[in-house]
Amino acid sequence: MNTVNHPISKASAFKWLLKREYWENRGGFLYAPVIAGGISLVMSLLGIVFGLVAMHRAVKSGGIHLNDENVSINGLDLSLLTSKLDAKNLQDLANGLDLTLILSSGWPLIVLAFVVFFYCLGALYDDRRDRSILFWKSLPLSDTSTVLSKALSALLIAPIIAVIASALTMFGFLVMISIVVIAHGGDPMMLIWGPASPLTIIAGHLSWIPVYLLWALPTVGWLLLCSAWAKTKPFLWAVMLPLFAGIIVSTTKVMTLFDLTGGWFWKHIVGRLLLSAVPATDQFYRGESMFSGNRGNMDNLVNELGPSHQLAAFAMPELWIGAAVGVVFLFLAIRLRRRAGEI
Secondary structure, three states: OOOOOOOOOHHHHHHHHHHHHHHHOHHHHHHHHHHHHHHHHHHHHHHHHHHHHHHHHHHHOOOEEEOOEEEOOOOOOHHHHHOOOOHHHHHHHHHHHHHHHHHHHOHHHHHHHHHHHHHHHHHOHHHHHOOOHHHHHOOOOOHHHHHHHHHHHHHHHHHHHHHHHHHHHHHHHHHHHHHHHHHOOOOHHHHHHOOOOHHHHHHHHHHHHHHHHHHOHHHHHHHHHHHHHOOOOHHHHHHHHHHHHHHHHHHHOHHHHHOOOHHHHHHHHHHHHHHOOOOOHHHHHOOOOOOOOOHHHHHOHHHHHOHHHHHHHHHOHHHHHHHHHHHHHHHHHHHHHHHHOOO
16 A cells, blocks of 8 residues: 655644643643642632621621721622712722732732743753653754754743633632622622733733743743753753852952943843743833832732733833743754754
């Protein structure tokens, strides 16, 4: 019987490499952010239960104070409380809801930082440790495609899944508190869905993904380089080399020769190598803090997380310089990967 061999295109092979990375790391890419979101919802539910108990006690003692007057209610009737809210109260309610949505849905994004860090450390090292690299090199797969598939998995696939888990957590929290509001005679459209801005926050998260792809590139490239180079304990090499470099620079004060301080080296070299995969670190480098606590920042909280503000990171020189350094690290990791089979 004659057989016909159909060559696989490079695009198709690369797609299968991405699928391989997802299948082999499904626990970190999928289960970890979903479980983190579930834990966040459970913690939020416990907080709501304790809050309702405290509220009912305050109602019974006539302890609710709103707009400079005591509101005494026979039972917790949210519709009566709503009638006492003015524009300032509604704005404060919106700010509080948005802040709560960000905190409750931020758990999957926090987990993302740990997933990306440890995934990249083992991405190229594990193949060499268990000698499975000999099998993968026997396949018609280039080292460039292999390394890039691992980098793209960390920079794009994992963040997309984390953002989806974050959005589901956010809507789960909104549904949960909406049920509580309905159970106590309130209007969830007026008290929850109207003041809150979940769609704007989610749009901001989605627009943050391409920013993360470039911003996290130096950390991902550095970790993949260490994973391809270290013969043992890639974690120690990846972490201790930048830390020791920072200590040496700080003690010798060599940065003063360039009219810079040791703090600059820690922030722009050590920090970028080790912490760029942590979400929202780009805002720290922009000198912004959305949780500083003053009224102006609270009123502009959603704007700071909106798409236009997230995409403004593309104007940062630090983003493009770090991305270029990350590309160099990936190039070196590919070269080391090509030599790995000979070691």
